[in-house]
Amino acid sequence: MKTILITIALAMSTTMAATHAQSISYDQPIVLSGRLEMLTGVDIQRGKEVEVRYPALILDRKISVIPSTTDIGNTPQATGIVQLAISDGSQREFVKKVAGGRASISCASLYSWHTAHHFAPVLCNVDRVLDVTQ
Helix, strand or coil, rough: CCHCCCCCCCCHHHHHEEEEEEEECCCCCCCEEEEEEEEEEEEEEEEEEEEEEEEEEEEEEEEEEEECCCCCCCCCCCEEEEEECCHHHCCCHHHHHHHEEEEEEEEEEEECCCCCCCEEEEEEEEEEEEEEEE
């Protein structure tokens, strides 16, 4: 009986933990894990709507991102998808090639969407791509 109660308690705590988002701050580096994807969004280019594909990480666990007390440009966001802002061209091409695979991404920082080129509520300034598996 004791074993059954412990098993039920563990199962409930695991389920409850999975439903709670991890709280993190925009201004801190973080490593996020999930599935790399090239998602579709609608961008404005030369005054016209254009369908584009953008790199994103479908998170293993949702996050709740909060601004620091001195951060006035970002808003609180809860999400399971993070758009990847990749300035390094070779990393961008690599992410396109391994889309569909699992990865850990080192983000120098996170920020909230604020232009027509942002498609997910939270973006990651990609520092580097880690641990890719297909």
